Amino acid sequence: MKCLGIEATAEKLGIGIVNIKSEILTNITKYKPLTTGIHPREAAQHHAENIKDLIKEALQKVELSFKDIDLISFSQGPGLGPSLRVAAVAARTLALKYSLPLVGVNHCVAHIEIGRLKTEARDPLTVYVSGGNTQITAFVSGRYRVFGETLDIALGNLIDQFARTANLGNPGGPVVEKLAKEGNYIELPYTVKGMDLSYSGLLTAAKRALNNYSVEDVCYSLQEVSFSMLVEVAERALAHTGKEELLIAGGVGVNRRLQEMLNSMADERGSGFFTTPENLLGDNGAMIAWLGILEYTHGKRMKPEDSFVRQRWRTDEVEVLWR
Amino acid sequence: MKLIARGAEAVIMLDEGEIIKKRIKKNYRIPLIDLKLRKKRTKREARLLSIARQHGIPTPFVRDVIPEEFTIRISYIEGETLRDIVEKLKNIKEIFHEVGNLAGKMHSGNVIHGDLTTSNMILSKGRIYLIDFGLGEINESIEAKGTDILVFKKSVRSTHFEHEEEIFDAFFRGYLESFPSGSKVIERLKLMERRGRYFSER
Ligand SMILES: Nc1ncnc2c1ncn2[C@@H]1O[C@H](COP(=O)(O)OP(=O)(O)OP(=O)(O)O)[C@@H](O)[C@H]1O
Ligand SMILES: [Mg+2]
Numbered sequence: 001m002k003c004l005g006i007e008a009t010a011e012k013l014g015i016g017i018v019n020i021k022s023e024i025l026t027n028i029t030k031y032k033p034l035t036t037g038i039h040p041r042e043a044a045q046h047h048a049e050n051i052k053d054l055i056k057e058a059l060q061k062v063e064l065s066f067k068d069i070d071l072i073s074f075s076q077g078p079g080l081g082p083s084l085r086v087a088a089v090a091a092r093t094l095a096l097k098y099s100l101p102l103v104g105v106n107h108c109v110a111h112i113e114i115g116r117l118k119t120e121a122r123d124p125l126t127v128y129v130s131g132g133n134t135q136i137t138a139f140v141s142g143r144y145r146v147f148g149e150t151l152d153i154a155l156g157n158l159i160d161q162f163a164r165t166a167n168l169g170n171p172g173g174p175v176v177e178k179l180a181k182e183g184n185y186i187e188l189p190y191t192v193k194g195m196d197l198s199y200s201g202l203l204t205a206a207k208r209a210l211n212n213y214s215v216e217d218v219c220y221s222l223q224e225v226s227f228s229m230l231v232e233v234a235e236r237a238l239a240h241t242g243k244e245e246l247l248i249a250g251g252v253g254v255n256r257r258l259q260e261m262l263n264s265m266a267d268e269r270g271s272g273f274f275t276t277p278e279n280l281l282g283d284n285g286a287m288i289a290w291l292g293i294l295e296y297t298h299g300k301r302m303k304p305e306d307s308f309v310r311q312r313w314r315t316d317e318v319e320v321l322w323r
Numbered sequence: 324m325k326l327i328a329r330g331a332e333a334v335i336m337l338d339e340g341e342i343i344k345k346r347i348k349k350n351y352r353i354p355l356i357d358l359k360l361r362k363k364r365t366k367r368e369a370r371l372l373s374i375a376r377q378h379g380i381p382t383p384f385v386r387d388v389i390p391e392e393f394t395i396r397i398s399y400i401e402g403e404t405l406r407d408i409v410e411k412l413k414n415i416k417e418i419f420h421e422v423g424n425l426a427g428k429m430h431s432g433n434v435i436h437g438d439l440t441t442s443n444m445i446l447s448k449g450r451i452y453l454i455d456f457g458l459g460e461i462n463e464s465i466e467a468k469g470t471d472i473l474v475f476k477k478s479v480r481s482t483h484f485e486h487e488e489e490i491f492d493a494f495f496r497g498y499l500e501s502f503p504s505g506s507k508v509i510e511r512l513k514l515m516e517r518r519g520r521y522f523s524e525r
Contacts, residue, residue, distance in 0.1 A: 141484070145481040145482075146477070185356075193458065194474045228356050231349075231351050231352070235349075240482070265349070
């Protein structure tokens, strides 16, 4: 059995093909380099213009055709409405055209499952950090429960918005990480609320600090403060849930300093520490395809008329049938 | 001295019938952040435990504060955290009505707890004690109170999902009883939930 997965929740468009033995046959991603923040309609237009060719490319790369595909899955939510609709429409069309079953899957759960697949983590607390999401989840009684999350903007969004203000280009993460190596600490606001956190005050203060301090100092301090906050709530969630493994998922997970800090915390607690492989950290089609296989082989079926997009689909609304 | 609990940020020891809570060093964060947070929270916790008590909230008595050692000495509350016993409580409505009542009293005195979860509530001889005020503050804004309740709601949702409705129901009744103008906080809370991604509209 082979599943073709379509990912389109934000600015990236991803196509992946995964088989039932959980081998990733192909996984390609395309996006328009951004100069400003994400424009939902422009992103969707990019996806709509490229999706046909990207699917063709994905198939050709491994010399497959639709005859070889047994299942179509797509990112049904959460995410930006216009992007989600491109994925849903394409998936529905392909399913009808080639008489294939269709499943819509949850993007956040896909990040968790691809991490579990490609690491030794079995029952981790997952720290999922990306441009649009910052959440700390663990599996309890049939669902991935959300123990902590941002009360306003996501960690990736914090870094990207700051980087744009500082004219560091987009995406800002790698540049901020590099500049941070040369910086010294200046004080910035640190805001955690139990297992939740808030980054909007930190963003305002960091932008303002650019007037008085070097960009290196602000980058360094922004990382130290925002990551410390995240690690703190992750530790609180580990203590609270009693889980003994920690898994990083999501695009911000490539940051070495963040990895180092989470690793250090896990070590101090005697917990296992795992990072999703770098090529699967960011949004990608393979994770959607893999979750499609998990869902489908555990009984999930979807009628085309139920394939509407779910912009605010919560992680803990998904019934996890495969665990 | 006997170690009785290892929280996320502190070790809790029992010494001659009293609790010593010491915030421990975290090597993942730089010393400048680590030292400042631990000192600030130590002082804050001592101060807020006492202020909350003045507003009629059962809290441990503060016997001593040593900010340089990130340590407070407080009275020992014998009992179990609500987190550990919710699932076997027979009077869950009554208990959370009381929790709501305490939260209302706290907020009417502008005390924000900062980590309002069932891990930080101890049921002792029929009374509920609130502990762990290190993330708290004095703040009269509706926003701060709304966030305090949001944190509570979210933690109930992730941890006591089988009793979610029952708990919220009882909690809000109790909250409004002791804090009538808390209706403004609840309105704000609804707004925050709609604005954020916390609860999908169903
Ligand atoms: N005064 C007290 N009397 C009895 N037990 C207490 C007392 N204070 C704390 N404890 C126990 O120790 C545990 C941890 O305490 P506390 O919540 O203050 O620490 P913490 O490290 O700040 O917690 P967190 O994990 O929320 O960061 C409590 O859940 C409770 O079981
Ligand atoms: Mg606690």
